[in-house]
Amino acid sequence: MSSLAELFGRPDAPPTPAYLYDLDELARSHAALRAALPRAAELFYSLKANPHPAVLAALATAGCQAEVCSPGELRAALAAGYAPAAMLYTGPGKRDVDVDEAVRAGVRLFSIDSPYGLDQLDRIAAEYGTEVRALVRINDDTPSPGQGLTMTGVASQFGADVWWVLDRPELFGPRRHVRPVGFHLYTGSNLTGEDALMAQFNQSVATVRRLAAATGVEPELLDLGGGFGAPFARAGARPEYPKLADRLVRLLDDAFPGWPESGPAVAFESGRHLVGTCGTLVTRVLDVKRSQGSTVVVLESGIHHLGGMSGLRRLPPIVPDVVALAGPAGPARPGTIVAGPLCTPLDTWARSATLVELTPGQLVAVPNVGAYGLYASLVAFLAHPMPVEVTVTGGRVTGMTRLELTRHSTNGSVRG
Structure with a gap:
């Protein structure tokens, strides 16, 4: 101080x-989290944590992609130089006008929570004569332990329940202009320990294997969310995850033999850990x-x-x-x-x-x-x-x- x-x-x-934003500390946070993840993994920055233009520009320069969930976040990300085709557009409910703006801007990857969301996206993509990709967001059966904010395993606006997808996989299949390419699972937030993070990632990967076995469709892209913690309004350092990358590589190679040379592309998301x-x-x-x-x-x-x-x-x-x-x-x-x-x-x-x-x-x-x-x-x-x-x-x-x-x-x- x-x-x-x-x-x-x-x-x-x-x-x-x-509000002071130390861009040197931001660079250190990004480097530390990037080192804690497998090299082949993609990292999305969740704009909801802080959409300040200088913060966005610094993370774009560092190699993050943008995860947005509103028209305002989309415009902020575009203004900061993020490529729309590499963005992920999320959110449990989307207005037609907002999906239209995103598709028109060049966004081609959406996280979708229901069959209606797939139909909505198909209808709007058809107006532009283009194909878009979709991740089906999954609400897993049970919450993972140690979560700061529960995002799964309870009745929720986020995602489709596992049983629903297993029981009616045809509802979540391709549309004429929408190609489902994988799954999006985000089970909790603000986890400070590696064991808690690995517990949720293990559960998510096991769920994806169940879905793939039942549907016969191997995912091209798997978004495992994040949950990486950081202190909030209290003194202290962000947590470190020195063994997380190796543990994730072993997990993914067990689930998808030969990963990352074979198997799905894998992505993670972070907001608070990067900028907190x-x-x-x-x-x-x-x-x-x-x-x-x-x-x-x-x-x-x-x-x-x-x-x-x-x-x-x-x-x-x-x-x-x-x-x-x-x-x-x-x-x-x-x-x-x-x-x-x-x-x-x-x-x-x-x-x-x-x-x-x-x-x-x-x-x-x-x-x-x-x-x-x-x-x-x-x-x-x-x-x-x-x-x-x-x-x-x-x-x-x-x-x-x-x-x-x-x-x-x-x-x-x-x-x-």
């Missing part, structure tokens, strides 16, 4: 609140007071800048580490309420945090918020100013932008 204190102590320091540790939120203390025997610290950032989606259970409830960048460094004391400036009692990061004594105007920072930070928050609620987003390379500011919300349109031109 000393480098942040120095950066924000300069006369030309960025305004606050500010590259982001820091820097914000100021607005007020400090005593209330009912507790110290209350009010920051200029709250759930509108960080953690708003924890209330929707997309993220776990957060108690961020709040680190003073400068000022008196007295002993840390428990029992501090950390709140934001919104006019709701829900705007609270912590009810009993252990903090040093803070004063109005002081700068504080929250680490490891590069994933699901600003872009998973309640930015429209109460219309407070958006944070600036600052990219840093080699300790120097290389870019600064501010995301602006679109104002209401009154010209009758709203579409879709």
Whole structure:
């Protein structure tokens, strides 16, 4: 945090609140995950974690492909230089207008959750006289242990249940303009240990073998999802997976003898592990007071800048580490309420945090918020100013932008 204190102590320091994205750390994260996967495997970046243009461009340059699930993410990926034909378009429900835009832009690989999704894709591809490929997303029989967020093994909008595909394989077969080429399985997220990751990958590969045996169709492409963990809003390093690549090669070679020279192409996805540790939120203390025997610290950032989606259970409830960048460094004391400036009692990061004594105007920072930070928050609620987003390379500011919300349109031109 000393480098942040120095950066924000300069006369030309960025305004606050500010999300800082360290592109050097981003490069290290990508290199580490790439080394933890088999060389032959493809790696998709899940834009939902952080679609900032500089983050996208850096990962595109490093060799990631894009996994998108909305028209906005598609446009962001295209603007950052990702090739549409190499993208994967996912999502449990897609509007006709969004599928149309993707096919028109050149996207040719979609993850589909139902026979209706295949029919929809076939109808739209036919309008352009083109063929597209589909991965059938599978909702496996049981969840894997150790998941941070369960994505399979329960009633879900994600994927087709295994029994459904086994019982009615013809429903998931080719259409005139759609060629199913394999399966997409994403069973859980935010796994920090190799054993937990391998448990879900073992289960997914076994399920694919069951499906192939029942249908007689060997997959050309297998997307095993991800689940690679990272700390969120707390101090700490991203987890390492030193033996994962070798374990995956053995798993895939057992399931598909001769892999990777024979058998399906294999892909993985990551959002939080790639970008989580590259982001820091820097914000100021607005007020400090005593209330009912507790110290209350009010920051200029709250759930509108960080953690708003924890209330929707997309993220776990957060108690961020709040680190003073400068000022008196007295002993840390428990029992501090950390709140934001919104006019709701829900705007609270912590009810009993252990903090040093803070004063109005002081700068504080929250680490490891590069994933699901600003872009998973309640930015429209109460219309407070958006944070600036600052990219840093080699300790120097290389870019600064501010995301602006679109104002209401009154010209009758709203579409879709």
